[in-house]
């Protein structure tokens with residue numbers, strides 16, 4: 250028997266085989282076995298046994314078997330054999346995680362890094378107390394004063410079509426009042442993030458070499474432009490002639506994250522009254538361990554959160570107070586939510602897989618489903634505003650009936666994949682056709698998926714975050730940036746005010762309302 254094509258083997262049914270002679274059946278069986286072997290090998294190929302990149306591996310597989318990751322106690326036990334001379338600067342590693350061979354950062358005893366560049370100061374800023382601390386009398390410029398402390402601040406000035414780095418000396422003065430009391434001006438201190446047994450906690454402070462606009466610029470390069478700390482350092486030195494250490498760069502990015510956290514809490518509280526929210530999630534890695542990046546998109550906010558894939562993470566974004574509509578994919582955590590629109594794009598993709606694969610009658614079912622679902626989306630879009638007596642309305646009713654009937658006919662198909670899709674649609678029927686009745690609802694989850702694009706690219710470039718704190722800060726920072734972008738307001742002017750307020754401990758400015766532009 251001649252060599253059979255994939256289509257001939259996969260397309261064969263009982264009738265084809267019965268018509269074959271014995272030698273033909275033997276040859277058919279051998280060729281089919283060979284084909285199954287070849288495909289099984291292809292399916293089993295991953296980054297560990299082929300030239301495929303690790304990014305093509307399933308995230309679940311990576312979480313279990315990968316060398317970089319460990320979720321159980323086995324690897325941790327071997328990690329306990331850490332030398333007694335281990336530096337105290339070692340980052341805190343949660344229980345059950347493999348310890349890295351070397352902690353990040355400088356080895357103890359190695360020479361430190363400091364600026365080789367002298368700071369050329371272009372001006373001075375005097376900070377004088379405005380009123381007496383004892384009698385509250387106004388302290389004029391004529392009162393005797395002395396300089397108590399001073400520090401240099403390098404900041405970025407943002408002009409029209411211009412960026413300029415400038416350094417200023419900030420002097421803090423003590424002023425004596427007529428009553429005899431001396432009031433001392435001091436740099437403010439603000440928000441802090443403390444983690445036990447960490448050598449140096451993050452404490453926001455006005456006495457800082459990097460001014461709020463420059464800190465914002467550095468944070469923008471990290472969270473929006475997806476540059477690594479090292480690349481940002483290189484950029485500042487090569488293009489602005491500014492030498493900052495990687496630790497300083499990192500601090501600026503963390504300052505923005507910490508300053509953004511209270512804004513995110515406010516946004517989450519505010520979106521509970523939204524009419525419509527798109528939700529989606531994508532894998533995220535924290536020190537190689539699989540986490541999930543969730544996104545919730547409403548008309549005026551884009552909120553990110555890194556957590557587990559469970560219902561608890563979902564509940565952090567969508568509380569019981571949320572009464573609006575959710576647009577989601579088919580993930581089970583969403584299923585018990587009553588007012589829900591299922592993303593049709595996901596179902597169409599599954600139907601395309603059936604249509605293009607070898608599923609006998611199932612392929613025809615897939616083709617019909619792709620056609621009918623696409624047509625349904627088009628018809629509903631045409632039917633806006635809905636008109637019950639319209640011809641389009643009747644066509645929509647016919648389409649819905651046909652989709653349902655098709656699924657009912659195929660829910661007992663011999664092929665598991667065909668059966669599964671038919672049942673999935675029937676089980677989630679109300680969520681699939683919700684958008685037909687409500688013109689407010691989109692048929693797909695594109696808004697949330699588009700919001701995740703940025704995060705997916707950041708994950709591919711930066712391999713995720715390393716600590717719980719880093720994950721929280723990153724999610725908070727991109728929430729502020731994306732929400733500002735959604736509202737068509739300048740994220741960076743707001744971020745600057747946010748950092749400046751967090752450094753002095755004053756209440757954070759409100760996130761600007763959507764701009765009309």
Ligand SMILES: [Zn+2]
Nearest residue numbers: 381384426428
């Ligand atoms: Zn006084």
